Amino acid sequence: VYANTPIGAAGDDDVTASRCLYGRDFALIAGLGANTIRTEARLSPADRVFRRTLESADLYWIAGFPVRENLPRVVDEIAAYADDWAPEPRLLAISIDGDGSQEFFALLAQAAARIHQEHPGLLVTTAATSVREIGAFDRSSQDGLQPDLDFWSLALPGRTELRPELQQARQRTSKPLLVASFGVDAYDDLAGAADLEQQALFAGLLAEEVDSLVAAGSPGLIGGLYGELSDQWHKGGSDPSVHGAGGELASGSPDGVWNPAWAGLLGLSATGAPGLDSLRQRPAYQELAEAWSGLAPAELTLDHGPSVAEDGFRNAASASPALAPGALFEVVGDALSARMLQSASPADLPFYLGSTSVCLGGEASPLYLAEPGLVRGVTPWEARAGTEQAVVFRAGAASLPTPVEIFDASPGILTSGVFQPGLPCPVNEANGVPPGAYLEVYGSGLGNGAAPQLDGVAPSAPVEVLQMPTAWLGPYQTPVLYAGLFPGTPGVYQTNVRISPDAGPGPVELRLAQGVSYSNIHRLRVLGPDDTPGVGLGPAEVAEVALQGGGPVATVYLPLEGYNGFCNLVRFEVSGLPAGVRASIPVGFPGQRIPLTLWAEQGAAKVDDAMITVRALTSLPARPSQTVRVSVLPGLGDVRLRVVSGGWLSGTPSASFSFEDRILLQTNGGGPGRGFNFLTIDPRTGVLGELRQFDTWGSEEAVTALESYLRGLTPGTLVLGAIADDATLEITPQTRALITEKLGAELIDFVEYQWSWAVIARVGAARPIAEGMRPNGTVVLDRIVSFPLADLDSALASAAVR
Secondary structure (H helix, E strand, O other): OEOOOOOOOOOOOEOHHHHHHHHHHHHHHHHOOOOEEEEOOEOOOOOHHHHHHHHHOOOEEEEEEEOOOOOHHHHHHHHHHHHHHOOOOOEEEEEEEOOOOHHHHHHHHHHHHHHHHHOOOOEEEEEEOOHHHOOOHHHOOOHHHOOOOOEEEEEOOOOOOOHHHHHHHHHHOOOOEEEEEEOOOOEEOOOOEEOHHHHHHHHHHHHHHHHHHHHOOOOOEEEEEEOEEEOOHHHHOOOOOOOOOOOEEOOOOOOOEEOHHHOEEEEEEOOOOOOOOEEEOOHHHHHHHHHOOOOOOHHHHOOOOOEEEEEEEEEOOOOOOEEOOOOEEEEEEEOOOOOOEEOOOOOEOOOOEOOEEEEEOOEEOOEEEEOOOEEEEEOOOOOOOEEEEEEEEEOOEEOOOEEEEEOOOOOEEEEEEEEOOOOOOEOOOOOOEOOOOEEEEEEEOOOOEOOOOOOOEOOOOOEEEOOOOEEEEOOEEEOEEEEEEOOOOOOOEEEEEEOOOOOOOEEEEEEEEEOOEEOOOEEEEEOOOOOOOEEEEOOOOOOEEEEEEOOOOEEEEEEEEEEOOOOOOEEEEEEOOOOOEEEEOOOEOOOOEEEEEEEEOOOOOOEEEEEEEEEEEOOOOOOOEEEEEEEEEOOOEEEEEEEEEEEHHHOOOEEEEEEOOEEEEEEEOOOOOOEEEEEEEOOOOOOEEEEEEEOOOOOHHHHHHHHHHHHOOOOOOEEEEEEEEOOOOOOOHHHHHHHHHHHOOOOHHHOOOOOEEEEEEEOOOOOOOEEEEEOOOOEEEEEEEEEOOOOHHHHHHHHHHO
């Protein structure tokens, strides 16, 4: 059952008032393994954030309509609500909920008949709060008098067992039954304190009871919904800013009292920004996720939530702290996301990625990208000018509120965002344009368009802005020919300008202005008669590439630059490739990063530091080139492996992996690589696998990720492992047991804080190939391994004989 009433707010009939919280909540609901939510309050049909977030979370919906007065006009209101929401593909049913009186059930029969007449495919239910409401002659709720009621919903909160009342309900109706809410609260009235473990125990037991009844074919039971995602403080007394324990006697409750303000799987804590509360982890959430086979976000166990750097909210085009409705923004900080995530569609953005969402000025922000240190999105169109509070949510935890300045317009020019019409090469200081040239300037923050827009949805055609910006080239204003929203990409604007035909040669600064707001400076060059076109090829972003015969491809990028107006297609040739090494490189234009893809064929001989040459080919006489160093590592045959581990107490906190004396990993100090480091090698081909690092000193989330990684290792795989600095602070006995189980480790149980530990092992073997541990020194493991390795069963048999 979903409600999102913030601390300090009174419960009402409108969920939409807190629509900024859907992104905070729906990812966690989906993480439980749930597939449906039921709302008790109404939602505005214009609430697109709800629709889009419901879709992102792959959830279905039972829409509650609370009936406060049993009057004939209410039937029209219910019918209108059904009309508004019937096209929503994720709507399963309308739940018409009232006081359970005879008058209500008469109204229910009329409303259900009208909905079925006007929307035959839409189901109708009602949430009964007592079995006595079902099939009652004195209430006119018998099946015969409710022919258009498709199924009964029965709310059973606060019970430690559901079966008895479900059996009673089955005797009173032949219609299907849904448990509209179940679960016990987290407050022990007898002890006068929270009892989170008891709540968790019954969350799992009751979920299993519902599932077992459905699986056993219990007549007509179609499932059950847990009572609340988060606590609803307004249900605990007259003051919604106090987490009261006001409840009612309930014989089926563990302590004899039902406390509805404590019914959430997650607790609430205020953030300093009214309405934007943090969700607090409770064991009941994990217990229910386990019962429902959900994928609860690992970051729920983090000790701290996301944090935003000082001046971390800024215009993504200009880097200014000023935003505008519809403008691109970025957030810089820490622990903003568990990993890098991007929107599946660049033209229709979601309101959360993973478990990360952003509330800006009380509105949900569509997101392009979420990374641990960076989030990018689009400022909501409803954002109001002035100083607003912004909050980043991750797994329900809120960052500290950050004040953000919002203007009607805050123009910015994107990096490499200026082009000549129809040409793909960026215009800049090196690759300029002649006097009189037309320019397309791509940026953000030019304010509202002439037609209203939807948050996160790109227009399908250009939309001119309401207020035309001005453009400046140096100290001179230049004509703006057009300015509007760019089709296909939310938050991006296009402004067309022309350089004066009388402009003299040399560097010049381009800026856009709107009202009192100026964009960042984009530097370009106006060409003169003596400027000669040219092309340049920059060095590869990675100077050395290591390949293996039959192994994965490697891709490096070389920047291609144009000079003085050059914007032609460039071809490339690659020379100097060692035997058995192949390369692929596409054509490109100046301003692009050109991918050079390299791979070694099966059986390619070992090569050390071969120099290959990449040369750019154009109609110009010059042929710029760059070199890339390539090595081919052996796969089959004898291979020397070295693993080094240095805990903090060794004096040289570090970890390294070497393959035939070539260093594959080298990490030092307490930065990247701290914790456990693992590298896999294919036992049949000797091909190197993925390098994984788990900072189990720094976060419980890394422990969860490590355990998941270990469980997913394929039996027989060769694994290199080493601790750098420390890896034991956050791990549990379960983590150590898993390392022992998967790698046959014999020493991991004895490794203490800041000790060194290294291993070479095969997954599933009874003991490792090599393992070492030292409390205050460096561990070095050197072994020669011959590929292909024997089948694991044979290796185990051989080891048993010895």
